[in-house]
Amino acid sequence: MVEPFVITTEPLDPAPLAAAAQTPDDGAVVVFSGVVRNNFGGRPTAFLVYEAYTEMAVPVLRQIADEARARWPIGRVCVHHRVGRLEIGETAVLVVVAAPHRDAAFAAAAYIMDRIKEIAPIWKQEHWADGAAEWRE
Amino acid sequence: MITVTVRFFAGHRDIVGRASAQYTLAAGTTLGQLWEQLVTEYPRLAGYTGRLLFAVNQQFGQPSTILADGDEVAFIPPVSGGR
Numbered sequence: 766m767v768e769p770f771v772i773t774t775e776p777l778d779p780a781p782l783a784a785a786a787q788t789p790d791d792g793a794v795v796v797f798s799g800v801v802r803n804n805f806g807g808r809p810t811a812f813l814v815y816e817a818y819t820e821m822a823v824p825v826l827r828q829i830a831d832e833a834r835a836r837w838p839i840g841r842v843c844v845h846h847r848v849g850r851l852e853i854g855e856t857a858v859l860v861v862v863a864a865p866h867r868d869a870a871f872a873a874a875a876y877i878m879d880r881i882k883e884i885a886p887i888w889k890q891e892h893w894a895d896g897a898a899e900w901r902e
Numbered sequence: 903m904i905t906v907t908v909r910f911f912a913g914h915r916d917i918v919g920r921a922s923a924q925y926t927l928a929a930g931t932t933l934g935q936l937w938e939q940l941v942t943e944y945p946r947l948a949g950y951t952g953r954l955l956f957a958v959n960q961q962f963g964q965p966s967t968i969l970a971d972g973d974e975v976a977f978i979p980p981v982s983g984g985r
Contacts, residue, residue: 818911818976821960884955884962886978888912900913902980 769842770826772819772887774849777856786841786863793867795874799858801851805901809894815848815857818886822846829880833862836876837869844877846887857889904929904971906936913979917946927969933958934965937977953980 767785779796787794801813830842840863847857860877864870881887892898905926910918918940927936933956941947955978956963969975 816912818909818957818960818978821957821976824960882981885981886911886955886957886976887981888979890912900916900979902913 767843769844770823770830771845772817772822772848773845774847777845777847777859779856779859779861782843782845782859782861786843786861788840788863790865791840791863792865793870794861794863795867795870797858797860797874797878798856799860799878801853801855801857803853805891810853811892811894811896812853813851813857814890814892814898815846815851816888816890817846817848819848821886825885826881829877829885832880833873833876837864837873838866839864839869839873842873842877844881846881846885848887903927904931904969904973906969906971906973906975908936908940909974909976911976911979914947914950914977917944931969932965933963933967933969933975936969936975937965940977950977950979954978 767781783794783796804810826844843861845859851857860874862870862874889901890898891901903926905924907922907924909922915921957976958967958973
């Protein structure tokens with residue numbers, strides 16, 4: 766049983782989410798992975814630390830999925846976000862949207878990711894290769 | 903009087919130096935008034951004024967939201983970047 770909306774310190778794996786989201790009604794499953802990049806604007810990054818207000822973030826993720834469902838004909842949605850220290854190349858967030866058709870699945874996945882950035886209480890601290898660190902705000 | 907718990911995250915926690923604090927306030931105090939009190943106590947928070955989300959008991963609120971005894975309040979600094 767895959768919980769649809771999760772904040773976790775454990776590494777993220779897209780395969781179980783895609784399997785959990787897909788039903789026989791769906792012709793499309795979009796899986797978006799947000800991964801840790803080795804630079805920001807050309808400045809080298811060493812690693813990232815993510816933090817969440819977990820008790821609020823989970824219901825906010827559910828709210829965002831409901832917003833998407835009101836806009837597009839989509840099926841199941843899963844969003845898993847990792848917190849804690851993440852190394853370059855690790856997955857920070859997975860957004861999975863299943864739908865009868867791909868247009869809605871792509872649009873809803875993009876919308877959900879944008880809204881996570883806007884309102885989900887989840888923060889990213891950039892640790893630069895030179896040793897400095899700052900919250901990305 | 904009412905007592906509320908304020909949770910601090912990310913840059914706010916760095917400025918305040920702790921993850922949560924309790925505040926005893928006059929009945930009828932609003933979220934916006936509590937934020938102003940915090941800015942007075944921690945002037946470095948002032949830069950966040952006008953670009954915050956407000957939450958009471960894990961739900962989004964407004965500056966005009968009136969606080970109640972036992973509420974858990976969070977002033978949510980801008981969330982993570984990336985595009």
